[in-house]
Amino acid sequence: MSQQYQPNQPYGQQPGWGAPQPPAGFPPPPKKNSAGKIIGLGCAGIIGLFIVIGIISAVISGGGSDNKNDDATEAKPAASATQDDKPAAAQPSKAEQPSPAAKKTEEPKKQVVTFKVWGTAPAGTLGPIDITYGSDSDTRQGTFKNGKFEATMPVDSDALFFNVMAQLQGSGDIQCSVTVDGHVEKAHASGGYNICHAQANAGILGGWD
Structure with a gap:
């Protein structure tokens, strides 16, 4: 016995039917397109791949930077070793260094007569023989010994x-001399009580005569 379609009964809940059937005169429901699923899955796969x-x-770039840091760390000791290997600046030897005495200005030698x-x-x-020597303002006595006499004064x-x-x-035979600033005056005496007299005079224009 067939049942009649009741319009007030919701679609798909008609009593006695094995599967919901569209009412007569209605178009069938559209079929779902599987292409959209494929495209969606394809986009998701591409994004996941990226x-x-x-x-x-x-990961690769991080590993490379670590290697670079390690290389730089290992290179530092080599650089320091290279600096240590450089010879130190040549220092003047003690023989080349001027002595303290040489640094001092040499004082001019005092002139003497x-x-x-x-x-x-x-x-x-x-x-014994009588000897006197000196200047017009300073006269001194000398002693003749072993055939000679020598003295100096500023x-x-x-x-x-x-x-x-x-x-x-x-008696006797003697010679005498006065030396002032390289200038020499000489004299000679022989026999009796003769006198050997040598004298250097200050020049008018300087020097000694």
Whole structure:
């Protein structure tokens, strides 16, 4: 016995039917398109592929930077070793360094007057040979010993002359000299009580005569 379609009964709930049937005169429901599912799955797969590629690239780049840091760390000791291997700046040896004495300005040597008497002058009744020497403002006594006499004194720039006198005591033969700033004056005496007198005079224009 067939049942009649009741319009007030909801579609798909008609009593006694095995499967819902569209009412007569209605078009069948559209079929779902599977192409959309395929396209959606394809887009999701491409996006996932890009994500995977990005993760792999990040891992590789991170590993490379670690290697670079390690290389830089290992290179530092080599650089320091290279600096240590460089020879130190050459230092002057002790022999090349000027001595403290050389650094000091050499003081000019003081000029001196040299007086000399030499020869044969035996002692007489009045004693040994009589020697005097010095300047116009400073006269000193000298002693003739072993056939000679020598003495010095500083040059006085105000002195008018420097001289030496040696008087024999009855006999003998002697010579005498005065040396001032390289200038030499000499004299000679022989026999009796003669006097050997050598004198250097201050020049009018400087120097000694």
